[in-house]
Amino acid sequence: MLKIQYRLKLKRKLNLKKPKRWTEKIQWYKAYYRNPLMKKCADKYEVREYINSKGLNNILNRLYGVFDNTDQIDFDALPNKFVIKTTNGSGTNILCNNKAELDREKVIKTLDLWLKRDSFTVGREWSYKDLVPKIIIEKFLEDKGNLFEGINDYKFMCFNGKAKYIVFDVDRQIDHKRNIYDIEWNFIDVVTDHPNFGDVVSKPEGLSEMLIIANKLAADFPFVRVDLYWVNNRVYFGELTFYPWSGYVQYTPEKFDITLGEQFSYNL
Template sequence: MGLKSRLKSILEASPFLFVCSLPLRRLYTWLRYTIWSDRWIIRRKFKRLVGYTPDLDHPKTFQEKLQWLKLHDRNPLYHQCADKLRVRQFVTRVTGTSKYLTPLYFLTDDWREVRPENFPRDLPFVLKCNHGNGNVHLVGNPAEADWTALRFAMRREMAFRNGLWNSNREWCYRGIRPRIMAEGLIQTPEGTVEEYKYYFCCGHLVVIQYGQADMQLTRRFRYLAPDYTLYPTSYMLGGDEEYVDSVKLPVNSREMLELATRLAQEFPYHVRIDLLSNGRECFINEITFFTLAGYIDVLEPASLAEELARTLVLPTDRKG
């Protein structure tokens, strides 16, 4: 862990230090990100994480093409779908039903309201913010939850409104009104959280990522072909992944594929549709336009990288 990461961990471990350091951290964020152009930030971070300087004018790789889309594809619909609250309206409109939405138990813009009396007593839930990414808290038993820790976690999340735009230049996250929300925890009968991520390029399904997590958010993965056939464990989209040996498909796997395909048709370039499954029903979890912000350091095998790049056809490709 570097010095910056250690300092951040210290500041965020203590409510007192966090509050005291907040003005300086906001000034630092402004100085580091806001005054620099999107191209400069993207080029610098891409080279540091991916390992080479991207061609942002004539992109060839999948990672480069995602950066081009950040700079040039400003479809306002992306802003709605990046918002984990407003995306629910989009899904209902496209599908004509609300059955694919997880139950919404709680909604607020005040972290102080994260208290047990405002939540169901005996229903597990997921606590998160609508404007962030990845920072979710699984609460299996509300009676045993550390509510002080949950409030502090939400306070940290609400303090920085444009974090994903600042650091990654994912423009669609900028300006989202921050809200704290709690949704029903979707689990299989075995007690795991299972997610299927469908990667589409120009309406074409390229690969499916199966993910499995326990209540401690220990994650395991496996990649599947569009027909749900298991790919070898050599398939990887991002590093440091532990794989499952097999995947037991839910009984509604065909419905999930049809739902993901239907939603993906609304977007002309790259989109990833993430669905949760309890083995019988499926629910929308997230819609993502810049997988791993495009800073994908490991993309294997070469055939997968080539197919993603080939099927993601941009105006720059057509001109060539």
């Protein structure tokens, strides 16, 4: 399945015997690497225990509730603004910035569909295998001084416990753009499935703090992407992702795929 998907999505043959590209090594990671801790960290609720074990409970967003199904949610008891997530995948988020305008029926239908999503079967992402999904509702984070829509999302690409590159996504709900930087915040002119927007963003004030946190959270894995937010001069945890974009991303220039792959070392 991985070989078929890789061929269809990236238009080239997948080398699992001697992978060199990052996109190839992510497929190897799915197929062969097994660390039970990955299952806990892939679950958006269970990962909170892992964050606490690292002494980083201060970066956790406020949790309003955790639910097994949509019938358990009391919308009337929630504040005016909140974020709803399912714990079993990436991109399964609903942002509510005005409860009076929330289409509750649509939200419930969407959540019910997401709870049935099987990320393991679709992309063979092992960390989601046998995960029992739940719904979590958290505080709505906002930064009124932000230059972009929403809050700034810093994704640290970490290899053997060390952050090497930072993926910076902005305007995700409007015109999704993505920049890539090294850990010194030097812009790298790479395009993925979303265009970059050039070297126009200053180094965030919290970069040093976020790097320390990312390295702590990445220490147990050959590779993980650590997603953090810098909001109103404070770090918040986003998620841990072991197979970003399911490994099916086309880098331009293509050599960046190999550059990332060189960082991804483990016992083949």
